[in-house]
Amino acid sequence: MAEKVTAERLRAWWAHRQGLDGSLRGAQPEEVLAATGWARSVGGSGPYLGLYARCGAGREAVDAAVAALAVHELPSARGCTYVLPAGDFALGLAVGAxxxxxxxxxxxxxxxxxxxxxxxxxxxxxxxxxxxxxxxxxxxxxxxxxxxxxxxxxxxxxxxxxxxxxxxxxxxRGEIRRVPVNGRLDQQRYGYVRWGLDLGLLGAEEAQAELARRYFAWAAPASLAHFRWFSGFTAAVAKAAVAGLELVDVGGGLLLPGEWEEEFRAYVRPKKPRYALLAGIDGIHLLHRDLGRLLDAADGERTFLKRSLGGLADAPAHMIVDRGRLVGLWEYDVEAEEIVWQAFVEPDAALRKAVAETAAFVRDELGDARSFSLDSPKSRAPRVAELRVGMR
Incomplete structure (x- = not known):
């Protein structure tokens, strides 16, 4: 019997579609990005953390995919840089042109x-x-x-x-591309090389429609406003882009491709927690940029650095999620070589294990977990201090 479409089940479905339920374990970085969406890159650790949480890929594997052009950082939606799989290079450039x-x-x-x-x-x-x-x-x-x-x-x-x-x-135009000087995604120092990517004959309207198709594969159920945020399209362009998708409204203006409706209606939220430590700009949030949908009502009243979580557009620190719900915040303390965190739920063994594993990944493979290129241990010190007050 199908479950009622509750906020909890919606979040779990989003986490499922985002591969945060273990379904993509062992997949290649390009496969994960194709299935779950482009990873926002601002010289921080977000792409590494997101891929590690979804498929277990370490930094060496991700960097190898970058070197082999299986994935690449390109200006794309809204002109912003994302890490894309090779099959989406031309589309990303087209919609960001x-x-x-x-x-x-x-x-x-x-x-x-x-x-x-x-x-x-x-x-x-x-x-x-x-x-x-x-x-x-x-x-x-x-x-x-x-x-x-x-x-x-x-x-x-x-x-x-x-x-x-x-x-x-x-x-x-795909005539040149920029290359990270040390092969890593978590910095913003680049050299340029000649490229010559074949962009094909994709016109503007075709590119807009194709982006819409991909977006609702990654993020549905999502509203037209969510899609407009991600794409940067005007209301008229967004409406035209989704016209051929046969989307159905599953409630509250949230749209889903019709071929998934039966699966969505029958989906059952897992009973066991599934924790993931992600960057604040991970796709589970940034594809919609609607932080409230990830929060329980009571958690929206929580404050961090004197700001109510329910009033924020984005998470004020890196996120801990469980089946799509934001259940905690974290940062990396470089000097102490540890993750400092707070949970909105009573920590269990599974949560402590997820924290320990991510801490080892950051310490041994990344060295730090910057939110963006200019994020430094000094600039994040107030966030670390705030988290230490309630560290468990």
């Missing part, structure tokens, strides 16, 4: 950068690059006067030279 072109239009309007100037610089960059990564400083040196300084006006707009405009356009 508007961002660099928007930057070029803004530079033309406010900084006097001409289309001809950008075109010439793009050709020069491609000519300078090869298979050995070049750092931006080396590219500027090689191109000399072809890279123009944009003065104080440019600095105020976050654009000191014309080079980022060319690099952004060329990445979006």
């Amino acid at each position: 508007g961002a660099p072109e928007g930057d070029i239009k803004a530079a033309a309007k406010h900084l006097g950068v001409t289309a001809a100037e950008v075109d010439a610089l793009c050709a020069a960059v491609v000519g300078a690059l090869g298979e050995t990564p070049m750092l931006p400083a080396a590219i500027r040196t090689a191109l000399g006067d072809e890279v123009r300084a944009l003065g104080e006006a440019g600095k105020k707009r976050g654009l000191s030279t014309t080079l980022p405009l060319a690099l952004g356009r060329l990445q979006a």
Whole structure:
């Protein structure tokens, strides 16, 4: 007999679809990303933590997948960087292509950068690059006067030279790609190489529809507003993108592909806890960016650094989840080489085991668990201190 569609069952279903129930154990990183969605990357540990929790992949395996171009970090949805599987490279670039072109239009309007100037610089960059990564400083040196300084006006707009405009356009077109200098995803220092990715003939509308199909495979049930957050599409574009998906409303405006409705209605929430320690920007949250859906009502009243969890758009620290419910917060203390955490539930052996295993992974393979590239032990000290007050 089918269970009622409760918040608890919805969360468990989302965790199931996200592979946080052990169903993807042993899968390859590219398989996990194809099944559960693109991993947001901001120079932090999120992709590593997410893949470790889902399939058990260590850093060496993930880095090998990056080196082999089985997965890659690319500008994609909303122009933001995500780690994508190879089968989605062209799609990711297609749906993110508007961002660099928007930057070029803004530079033309406010900084006097001409289309001809950008075109010439793009050709020069491609000519300078090869298979050995070049750092931006080396590219500027090689191109000399072809890279123009944009003065104080440019600095105020976050654009000191014309080079980022060319690099952004060329990445979006698949002509070049950026490579992490040490092969790791949890930093933001890159060199650039020539690429030449075949983007196919995917038009804008086809790309938008394909992104919608993938999104609802990863995140459903989800609302149109959730999809708009992830995609950055306008209301009209989002509505057109989902038009051919035959989505059904399972309650509260949450939409699900029709072919999954029977399975969803029959789904039974597991009785045993299944804990995972994830980054605050993991897909279980960020695909919807609706933190309240992961919280029990009472937990929304909890405060962290004097802020109510129920009033936040994002988790204030890394997350501990159990069957889709946010049941705790954690951070890594580099000096003590340990995870500092608080749980909203009474810790059991399974939770302590998940904490211990993740702590060993971070300590032995990552060295730290940064939220983003500029997250440092010093900047996270207030979060660690807050967690230590109630550490169990």
